Amino acid sequence: MPVSVEIPIEKWNGKVREVTLGATAAEGGTRHHTVTVGGANTLPFLAFEGQIPNPPRVALEVRTASPKEEWSQPLVRAWGDVLADPVAWAKAAEGAGADLIVLQLTANDSAGQRMTAAQARRTLRNVLQATGLPLLVFGTGQVELDSELLVAVAEEGVGERLVLGPCEEKTYRTIVAAALAHGHLVVSRTPMDVNLAKQLTILIHDMGMPLERIIMDPTTGALGYGIEYGYSVMERLRLAALQGDTMTQQPMIVTPGEEAWRTKEARAGEGVPAAWGDWETRAINWEAMTAAALIESGADIVVMRHPTAVARVKRMINELMPA
Numbered sequence: 001m002p003v004s005v006e007i008p009i010e011k012w013n014g015k016v017r018e019v020t021l022g023a024t025a026a027e028g029g030t031r032h033h034t035v036t037v038g039g040a041n042t043l044p045f046l047a048f049e050g051q052i053p054n055p056p057r058v059a060l061e062v063r064t065a066s067p068k069e070e071w072s073q074p075l076v077r078a079w080g081d082v083l084a085d086p087v088a089w090a091k092a093a094e095g096a097g098a099d100l101i102v103l104q105l106t107a108n109d110s111a112g113q114r115m116t117a118a119q120a121r122r123t124l125r126n127v128l129q130a131t132g133l134p135l136l137v138f139g140t141g142q143v144e145l146d147s148e149l150l151v152a153v154a155e156e157g158v159g160e161r162l163v164l165g166p167c168e169e170k171t172y173r174t175i176v177a178a179a180l181a182h183g184h185l186v187v188s189r190t191p192m193d194v195n196l197a198k199q200l201t202i203l204i205h206d207m208g209m210p211l212e213r214i215i216m217d218p219t220t221g222a223l224g225y226g227i228e229y230g231y232s233v234m235e236r237l238r239l240a241a242l243q244g245d246t247m248t249q250q251p252m253i254v255t256p257g258e259e260a261w262r263t264k265e266a267r268a269g270e271g272v273p274a275a276w277g278d279w280e281t282r283a284i285n286w287e288a289m290t291a292a293a294l295i296e297s298g299a300d301i302v303v304m305r306h307p308t309a310v311a312r313v314k315r316m317i318n319e320l321m322p323a
Contacts, residue, residue, distance in 0.1 A: 006266055010049050012242035015041035017249045019215055021163055022134025025204040028159040032132030037300040038251035044296050047322035055321050056295045059100035059303045060093035061257055062125050065089050073268045078306050079316050082230035086123055087130045094131045097314055103131050105149050117152035124156050136163035147174045153205045154178035163187055166217055167204060176207045187253060189217040192233045198247045206300045216250040222259035223290045231297040238298035254294050256304035260287035288312045
């Protein structure tokens with residue numbers, strides 16, 4: 001005799017806050033379309049328990065100076081000559097299926113000279129003309145230089161609803177002030193810690209930044225290099241958000257591309273065990289698996305580097321999202 005089994009359904013009181021990136025012409029910008037992330041009131045891909053109105057999104061990193069000497073050879077070969085030109089690179093990234101572009105400012109330009117505010121303005125303007133995707137602009141990691149460059153970028157990008165960052169303990173005041181003055185969003189970045197992530201969101205919000213204009217970066221490690229700790233922090237942030245903690249309800253962004261391609265498995269083509277297999281295949285798998293795991297832990301945006309890894313992750317998202 002058949003026995004019916006009732007599948008338990010988890011119900012949550014809270015949901016992830018929706019954040020919209022970019023602005024179309026009708027909204028004062030030049031983007032072909034906007035991208036909205038967040039909004040879910042259930043855990044990733046569990047649509048039978050709640051609503052998931054917006055899929056996770058994939059961003060591709062574009063640098064203002066060529067990383068050819070720094071990046072792993074399989075990654076350099078994937079992009080070829082466009083690495084020397086952020087405008088051509090942005091076009092290629094859009095063609096590779098990116099949902100968003102992360103314009104990564106570098107401390108020096110392609111000629112090895114210190115990046116100036118005028119160069120940052122010009123590069124932003126040219127990249128905006130080259131692609132219709134919403135843009136995130138990340139600083140160099142040098143506090144004084146970023147204060148100069150990101151303020152200039154904020155002024156140049158008025159109307160575009162850029163995402164500026166990362167806002168960290170030493171930089172958030174300047175970046176948030178520039179974003180507030182010119183109508184942009186920000187990324188808050190903290191070490192892997194639930195309380196620190198929540199605290200920085202509170203500090204940024206206390207400056208007057210609406211919560212609908214903050215994206216949270218709790219940081220992470222790559223597969224085999226601390227991802228399990230980053231995963232657990234992101235999972236705890238997402239559970240707190242669903243339980244109603246309003247200061248943890250920001251969409252999350254992480255950088256699996258940067259993390260995966262700095263591992264030995266992605267960088268080493270010689271002097272490794274034969275069991276590691278083909279270098280390029282291994283490196284692409286490392287990035288794709290890192291990104292996939294982080295999406296399962298609650299990432300709303302993953303910033304990636306290799307176009308083949310991007311295609312694999314986007315296919316996974318499409319297959320797991322509810323019809």
